Amino acid sequence: MAWHKNAAVLDGILKNYGKSLYFDGIDDYIDLGSPKELSTKYITLDVEFELDELVIGSQDPHIFNRKHSQPATVGMYFSTQSNGDLTFRVRLSGSIDNPDDLGVTLNEKTKYRAIATYDGETQKLYIDGELVDSNQASGEIDTSSLEQVTIGCRAGFVDHFWSGEINNLRVYDRGLSDEEVQNNFNGDIVSDGIVGYWKLNEGYGQISYDRSPNANNGIIKGAAWSD
Numbered sequence: 001m002a003w004h005k006n007a008a009v010l011d012g013i014l015k016n017y018g019k020s021l022y023f024d025g026i027d028d029y030i031d032l033g034s035p036k037e038l039s040t041k042y043i044t045l046d047v048e049f050e051l052d053e054l055v056i057g058s059q060d061p062h063i064f065n066r067k068h069s070q071p072a073t074v075g076m077y078f079s080t081q082s083n084g085d086l087t088f089r090v091r092l093s094g095s096i097d098n099p100d101d102l103g104v105t106l107n108e109k110t111k112y113r114a115i116a117t118y119d120g121e122t123q124k125l126y127i128d129g130e131l132v133d134s135n136q137a138s139g140e141i142d143t144s145s146l147e148q149v150t151i152g153c154r155a156g157f158v159d160h161f162w163s164g165e166i167n168n169l170r171v172y173d174r175g176l177s178d179e180e181v182q183n184n185f186n187g188d189i190v191s192d193g194i195v196g197y198w199k200l201n202e203g204y205g206q207i208s209y210d211r212s213p214n215a216n217n218g219i220i221k222g223a224a225w226s227d
Helices: 002-017 178-185
Strands: 020-024 029-031 043-051 062-067 074-079 085-090 102-105 111-118 122-127 130-136 148-151 163-172 194-198 218-221 224-226
Touching: 043 062, 043 074, 062 163, 085 111, 085 122, 102 122, 102 130, 111 178, 122 178
Parallel strands: none
Antiparallel strands: 020 163, 020 224, 029 148, 029 218, 043 111, 043 163, 062 074, 062 148, 074 085, 085 102, 111 122, 122 130, 163 194
């Protein structure tokens, strides 16, 4: 696919910066707007992150969120109402009985890579190559009236801000298979179905570039570059 070549060119320009994007947990986030390419009926999220601090009982800090006519249609965040579980949520079209959220308890100040998938039948959550939670579901994700997609906060409301780093966020319009997930973890990145890829290593400026063919670049709101 063309995105491989384009991404390689862009990586050649940017890879020497070696920077990460740091979110302060107060008001930093990336606004991706409401691009139709991210309004998918199925999904895979692939992301690297490190959370600085989690305060139980406070707002749930979000890594990625997509808001439609109902809030939190698709999201990955830490639940502060429990023990600090990393949570993957989907909300299905026309469904009263939505699938249970997936979750796993992780540590603060630790780098992780998470991949979460939903293929219309099963939700799965992997951490650093290991399947840690799954459940059965049936139906398509609600795609009605996409309002906003964000990195680092809850979309639509612009709250629940992330504190820490986020890197290499990929979004697919399908649920990757177990084999494809392991390929991604091993560095053999699957290109089929990718609809967004924000490496978050530019090291300068207020634009987060989408390396996919869709070029849905994000506007950085306050987050700072760190070494």
